[in-house]
Amino acid sequence: MLNVEIDGKVVEVEHGSTIIDAADQLGIAIPRFCYHKKLSVAANCRMCLVQVEKFNKPLPACATPVADGMKIFTRSKAAVEAQQSVMEFLLINHPLDCPICDQGGECDLQDIAMAYGAPASRYTEEKRVVLNKNIGPLVSTDMTRCIQCTRCVRFLKEVGGMMELGLINRGEHAEITAYVDKSVDSELSGNIIDLCPVGALTSKPFRYTARSWELVRRPSIAPHDGLGSQIEVHIKDGKVLRVLPREKETINECWLSDRDRFSYEGLNSPDRLKVPMIKHHGEWHETDWKTALEFAAGHLKEIVSTHGSDELGVLVSPNSTMEEAHLATKLAHELGSDNVDYRLRHTDFRHDGKRLGVIWMGCNIPDVQEMDRILVIGSNLRNEHPLLAQRIRRAVANGAELSVVNPLDDDPLIPIKHKAICSPNDMVNVLSQILKAVSGMERLSLCLPKSLSDLLEGVRVWDNSQAIALSLTGHGETMDLISPRSAVFLGNISQHHPRYTEIFSLAEAISSLCGATFGVLSAGANSVGANLVGAMPKAGGLNARTMLESPRKAYVLVNVEPELDCHNAALAKAAIKQAECVVALTAYKSEALEDATVLLPITPFTETSGTFMSMEGRVQSFTAVTKPLGEARPGWKVLRVLGNVAGLHGFEFDSSEEVKNEIFGGEKPSTVVWRTLNNNLRELIDVEIKVKLDSDLQRVGEIPQFQSDAIVRRSPPLQKTRQVIKAVLAGLHPEQLAKLGINEGEKILVKQGEGTAILEARADSRVPHGCVRIPGATAATASLGDLLGEIYIERIPVAAPQEGVSA
Amino acid sequence: MSLSAESLAKIDRELTKYPPEHRQAAVMSALRIVQAEQGWLSKDSITEVADYLRIPAIAALEVATFYNMYELEPVGKYKITVCTNISCMLRDSEEIVNHLEKKLGIGFNETTADGRFTLKEGECMGCCGGAPLFHINNTDMHEYLTPDKVDKILEGLDK
Amino acid sequence: MTGTQTLVCLRTVGQEDPASLATYVKLGGYAQLRRLVTEQVKATEIISQVKLSGLRGRGGAGFPTGLKWSFMPRYFDGTKYLVCNTDEGEPGTFKDRDIIRYNPHQLIEGMAIAAYTLGARVGYNYIHGEIWQDYEIFEAALDEARQAGYLGENLFGTSFNFDLYAVHGYGAYICGEETALIESIEGKKGQPRFKPPFPASYGVFGKPTNVNNTESYTSIPWIMEHGGQAFQELGVANSGGTKIFSISGHVEKPGNYEVNMGISFVELLTLAGGVWKGRQLKAVIPGGPSTAVLPASAIIGATMDYDGLSKAGSSLGAGSMIVMDETTCMVKTLKRLSYFFFEESCGQCTPCREGTGWIYRVIKRIVDGQGKLEDLDLLTDVSSNISGRTICALGDAAATPVLSFIKQFRPEFEYYIQHGRSMVEDGVVVQEVAYA
Ligand SMILES: Cc1cc2nc3c(=O)[nH]c(=O)nc-3n(C[C@H](O)[C@H](O)[C@H](O)COP(=O)(O)O)c2cc1C
Numbered sequence A: 001m002l003n004v005e006i007d008g009k010v011v012e013v014e015h016g017s018t019i020i021d022a023a024d025q026l027g028i029a030i031p032r033f034c035y036h037k038k039l040s041v042a043a044n045c046r047m048c049l050v051q052v053e054k055f056n057k058p059l060p061a062c063a064t065p066v067a068d069g070m071k072i073f074t075r076s077k078a079a080v081e082a083q084q085s086v087m088e089f090l091l092i093n094h095p096l097d098c099p100i101c102d103q104g105g106e107c108d109l110q111d112i113a114m115a116y117g118a119p120a121s122r123y124t125e126e127k128r129v130v131l132n133k134n135i136g137p138l139v140s141t142d143m144t145r146c147i148q149c150t151r152c153v154r155f156l157k158e159v160g161g162m163m164e165l166g167l168i169n170r171g172e173h174a175e176i177t178a179y180v181d182k183s184v185d186s187e188l189s190g191n192i193i194d195l196c197p198v199g200a201l202t203s204k205p206f207r208y209t210a211r212s213w214e215l216v217r218r219p220s221i222a223p224h225d226g227l228g229s230q231i232e233v234h235i236k237d238g239k240v241l242r243v244l245p246r247e248k249e250t251i252n253e254c255w256l257s258d259r260d261r262f263s264y265e266g267l268n269s270p271d272r273l274k275v276p277m278i279k280h281h282g283e284w285h286e287t288d289w290k291t292a293l294e295f296a297a298g299h300l301k302e303i304v305s306t307h308g309s310d311e312l313g314v315l316v317s318p319n320s321t322m323e324e325a326h327l328a329t330k331l332a333h334e335l336g337s338d339n340v341d342y343r344l345r346h347t348d349f350r351h352d353g354k355r356l357g358v359i360w361m362g363c364n365i366p367d368v369q370e371m372d373r374i375l376v377i378g379s380n381l382r383n384e385h386p387l388l389a390q391r392i393r394r395a396v397a398n399g400a401e402l403s404v405v406n407p408l409d410d411d412p413l414i415p416i417k418h419k420a421i422c423s424p425n426d427m428v429n430v431l432s433q434i435l436k437a438v439s440g441m442e443r444l445s446l447c448l449p450k451s452l453s454d455l456l457e458g459v460r461v462w463d464n465s466q467a468i469a470l471s472l473t474g475h476g477e478t479m480d481l482i483s484p485r486s487a488v489f490l491g492n493i494s495q496h497h498p499r500y501t502e503i504f505s506l507a508e509a510i511s512s513l514c515g516a517t518f519g520v521l522s523a524g525a526n527s528v529g530a531n532l533v534g535a536m537p538k539a540g541g542l543n544a545r546t547m548l549e550s551p552r553k554a555y556v557l558v559n560v561e562p563e564l565d566c567h568n569a570a571l572a573k574a575a576i577k578q579a580e581c582v583v584a585l586t587a588y589k590s591e592a593l594e595d596a597t598v599l600l601p602i603t604p605f606t607e608t609s610g611t612f613m614s615m616e617g618r619v620q621s622f623t624a625v626t627k628p629l630g631e632a633r634p635g636w637k638v639l640r641v642l643g644n645v646a647g648l649h650g651f652e653f654d655s656s657e658e659v660k661n662e663i664f665g666g667e668k669p670s671t672v673v674w675r676t677l678n679n680n681l682r683e684l685i686d687v688e689i690k691v692k693l694d695s696d697l698q699r700v701g702e703i704p705q706f707q708s709d710a711i712v713r714r715s716p717p718l719q720k721t722r723q724v725i726k727a728v729l730a731g732l733h734p735e736q737l738a739k740l741g742i743n744e745g746e747k748i749l750v751k752q753g754e755g756t757a758i759l760e761a762r763a764d765s766r767v768p769h770g771c772v773r774i775p776g777a778t779a780a781t782a783s784l785g786d787l788l789g790e791i792y793i794e795r796i797p798v799a800a801p802q803e804g805v806s807a
Numbered sequence B: 001m002s003l004s005a006e007s008l009a010k011i012d013r014e015l016t017k018y019p020p021e022h023r024q025a026a027v028m029s030a031l032r033i034v035q036a037e038q039g040w041l042s043k044d045s046i047t048e049v050a051d052y053l054r055i056p057a058i059a060a061l062e063v064a065t066f067y068n069m070y071e072l073e074p075v076g077k078y079k080i081t082v083c084t085n086i087s088c089m090l091r092d093s094e095e096i097v098n099h100l101e102k103k104l105g106i107g108f109n110e111t112t113a114d115g116r117f118t119l120k121e122g123e124c125m126g127c128c129g130g131a132p133l134f135h136i137n138n139t140d141m142h143e144y145l146t147p148d149k150v151d152k153i154l155e156g157l158d159k
Numbered sequence C: 001m002t003g004t005q006t007l008v009c010l011r012t013v014g015q016e017d018p019a020s021l022a023t024y025v026k027l028g029g030y031a032q033l034r035r036l037v038t039e040q041v042k043a044t045e046i047i048s049q050v051k052l053s054g055l056r057g058r059g060g061a062g063f064p065t066g067l068k069w070s071f072m073p074r075y076f077d078g079t080k081y082l083v084c085n086t087d088e089g090e091p092g093t094f095k096d097r098d099i100i101r102y103n104p105h106q107l108i109e110g111m112a113i114a115a116y117t118l119g120a121r122v123g124y125n126y127i128h129g130e131i132w133q134d135y136e137i138f139e140a141a142l143d144e145a146r147q148a149g150y151l152g153e154n155l156f157g158t159s160f161n162f163d164l165y166a167v168h169g170y171g172a173y174i175c176g177e178e179t180a181l182i183e184s185i186e187g188k189k190g191q192p193r194f195k196p197p198f199p200a201s202y203g204v205f206g207k208p209t210n211v212n213n214t215e216s217y218t219s220i221p222w223i224m225e226h227g228g229q230a231f232q233e234l235g236v237a238n239s240g241g242t243k244i245f246s247i248s249g250h251v252e253k254p255g256n257y258e259v260n261m262g263i264s265f266v267e268l269l270t271l272a273g274g275v276w277k278g279r280q281l282k283a284v285i286p287g288g289p290s291t292a293v294l295p296a297s298a299i300i301g302a303t304m305d306y307d308g309l310s311k312a313g314s315s316l317g318a319g320s321m322i323v324m325d326e327t328t329c330m331v332k333t334l335k336r337l338s339y340f341f342f343e344e345s346c347g348q349c350t351p352c353r354e355g356t357g358w359i360y361r362v363i364k365r366i367v368d369g370q371g372k373l374e375d376l377d378l379l380t381d382v383s384s385n386i387s388g389r390t391i392c393a394l395g396d397a398a399a400t401p402v403l404s405f406i407k408q409f410r411p412e413f414e415y416y417i418q419h420g421r422s423m424v425e426d427g428v429v430v431q432e433v434a435y436a
């Protein structure tokens, strides 16, 4: 530790700290533009110049390491003079358009200029004008305002993983731009809006809608992935106008993914369901709550009493709150049914009844950065967990090794040390190879149960599996780490996998052999919470898959658009269609709910209170930030009243907190959480190494990030991004295309079971042989079957039918 | 537009100067080589260079726009860059510039109608002892210029 | 001291085929490298000779070379690099060009000795973009040296390996700054890095790197041959050895002159044939535009070495002496220099990026007859606000001419502002200059 004195105050700081670190620690504000604690130090704006004893010129506080006994003056005459002159330089070419600038009121330049600027400019020459760039639907540019601090460039390169912006030309002509006409496609791009200290990069959707001081700011939790990012929702006249990150170092740091930042644009979509609706003779009719609830309750009860309670199925979105999931589960149970599930995109449930606890990521979010070795199985990281991917990126930048086993070779923008890219079905084989390699290493050869070691007997270990094993155990070429901190994570593709259970048990065995953290990166904002409240069949009830495979007479859907949110779209669609009664609690009118019977308008997360439990098991409650739109009501309330109206027991709640209390049995949530999180299995699951498939082709159906749930699907700016525009295609390896005699761009017929779709074929060298990349959760593929499973492709002989869907 | 085999071979030779994981280091040479072949750097060729070196295109563009001797617009067959910096100025580079402007009928950053000549103003070329001077196409330095000598040099160039 | 040259770095000049290996070897070339390497002379011994020689960096900053060498980490697990700075782009500087085109092998030998001393495995010589033909000469010399076994692996049958490559700039003065040069070697824009860390700990590809000027390295073989003491004695206290002065502008015989440090200005000027056309001397920029301009009266009695020029009110810089006769308009000259710094600012630091353009525009306004008297104070103020507040010394360099021109020739600037025309061109004389 070192002692330094700043403006007369002494502070103890760590070795290697800079002056700005020390000042920040003391709460002494040194003005800055280019410096950002999460980015590399550029020291180019020169705003942070301070005076240091024994130095005859001012030094940049952001870049100057402190020395023991250093005396620093941030407000001395010399320091202030330097700061003022830098301010003057910054302003000579800065436009005076604050009144129309979106940054107005939250502009670092404006604020610091007030404190350090001179009232009148001595610069009388013409100001520089820089052409604007179109970098996509999310970020708007006003490049004349840019002060070349390069925060945006550094962010995209260092945090986003890809240099999408650069500072071209030099000297006074230097300007920030993307390459020629390229857009910025990072899934984290919105952060450059926050980072830009002036109004050069602003939010395109938010543009000109409000002045910052007119906005009411309310805290909330992001509802689209398992990270649990903390957000601040900005509201004017009861309408959400933007979403910003709340800084939370241990979760989202100061960042936000684009999905979490821009999804709010879908909140007030024209699709919003504002009043309850009932279908009569094939026609939808608006109605009042009382009628709708009585109709729904009556209908459900009638089916239960005439056909048996087993004829009821309840499906809950993993993005529903814990309260919603709890009450939906309770509703099923009180109506006598055990058919309830939130795992809509899962299809392998063989470990039901064998888990010892609630499945979670196995460690805390910041731990990811401390790992030396990480193996990610079945995940398109950037797509599924954008901010977690960023943490892994940083871990790797700090020397960690990342290995992947995946059915897609997509670039996570993280250097991958070892990879096994294989068809979904082969993943099990690859994992057993890794397990064999790991167990073969002397130190670890101990304790595999006989059933497993027998199984591994005949497995031949490929080089890349061997390399992955070596990396995980630290026995790499140089055996550089005797005991690395390693982690094995299962991503969404693993969870959606038809052989999830086998993947899970192999991964668990691998982790336990090499002492690695093992966890599942949960897909939904509340997957872990729904697991905790037990929104799953317990006593032999039907799971999300079987409920659709053996269609029920009645369904209750909470936040579900069946053909978009379920693993097998065609199956979901058919099951809903044949049902006698479908009660859908939904925020949106939807094509996918055409076949429902009653639509009960519930509110999205901004209009309800509730709780999400993140992948690391963090329980985060939030309150409504705006009033419900129209007649819509919070889901928990609707479920409660539905229970009341149906005369069910135990639905007397006055607030969502009461529901939460019931969930946690009056205990502190954290107590319950730490007691229940457990990724171990009660018993081993049978693994079969070689499973023969009928088709030569398997579908890899990932969920594009901007299709993941009903809200994002309705956010126009997200839907205009390049990721979405290029999403719906049938991607095959170029050699596979050639082998099948299909031309790139040709329309092909893809078939899964009864379902077919006509899609454009695209050469995609990131797809392994024997696979076709066809995304799920999109209208164009809503007639197809399993996300991951066998698929057949045919060329379309003569005149091609219309592009689109035919069932 | 695609890079010729010779150019690629030259780029490969430059690559041998650096550790294999630092392919970006060869970008300046690669851009020079491509410019020598194609006369200037189109966005397509910059992209190609970037792809060949496996670096982001914007990183190559940053370099191409930072250094003066890269041409991002087409230039004439002969690009004449005259130094006008202090040592040359003191030895009347202005006379050379005026002579060239008159003779070619163009000013700085212009190209003759027949596409043969482009005139550029240069910064110090590190040859001030031979002032006034210019170089042609970034490679051929001509020093101790007089209007007469300029005439002879231009006459000596291929049609 | 006489007004003749002492050829240390330009030792092959005047020989037939000066750049060839044969010529250099004939003059005793590569013997020192061979001796040091085969006799396994200790690095500390070599460094102490370099320290003794009083050699100071010839790139402009004058940092003692021996001291710099001692900063390189002795033990390092990985490649250490050696970089030679032949990017000379400071107006009036053209000495390193003559080294690489006339005496490339002495540079190669000097670098190889430095590599041996510092444990560097790989070296780069970064050569100014515009001197392409000289780059090719140097590449050819490298090939020759490689073939003759002076570069490559297991030199002289020892375990010493050294690969040296030529790399080129492509038109950016800023790449002369050592960290910009390193960025440029890495294939990036030449934007200087903030120091610390210095190249000795974080240089090329993030590895320990020693950067020296061409002339600095080229002096090494001579120092090894004759001993540090002898080199020091060629010059004067604080300025050991010889120095190549690049003399340009209004002299009869512009060119490079390698002379002993401490030579008098008058002798040096005489070597270059004196002021041309029999005219009067008006001013001299003794070390390149980043050093202050001196009126004839201030430099006439000066000696050409670090202390001598500092006493005269300027500095030695890279020894790039720009001579201006009585017909020179200082306002227009400053305009051209300001344009240079404006054009060449890399653009990362606010004061340099914004300030150089501001300065240039104000001076241009004055030259265009639109100046105001307050502009002179504005110029001084803006320049002072750049100076000392930037990442690299280009900011200081840009301020120096403005501050020194206005200080030394203020009446000329005032005249220009008041009349909208150049005083010199109007034939008004304010300053009598004594120079025979
Ligand atoms: C703007 C600027 C330009 C420079 N140009 C050169 C140059 O052309 N050649 C050079 O050797 N040093 C130049 N330098 C100095 C180098 O940064 C560095 O100090 C030098 O190469 C070190 O070598 P030396 O110690 O042997 O002089 C320049 C410095 C600055 C700030």
Ligand code: SF4
Residues within 6 Å of the ligand: C174, C191, C192, C344, C345, C346, C347, C348, C349, C350, C352, C353, C390, C391, C392, C393, C394, C395, C396
């Ligand atoms: S002083 Fe000028 S040239 Fe040097 S780093 Fe700063 S902006 Fe670039």
Ligand code: FES
Residues within 6 Å of the ligand: A031, A032, A033, A034, A035, A042, A043, A044, A045, A046, A047, A048, A049, A060, A061, A062, A063
């Ligand atoms: S904040 Fe330190 S230089 Fe910009």
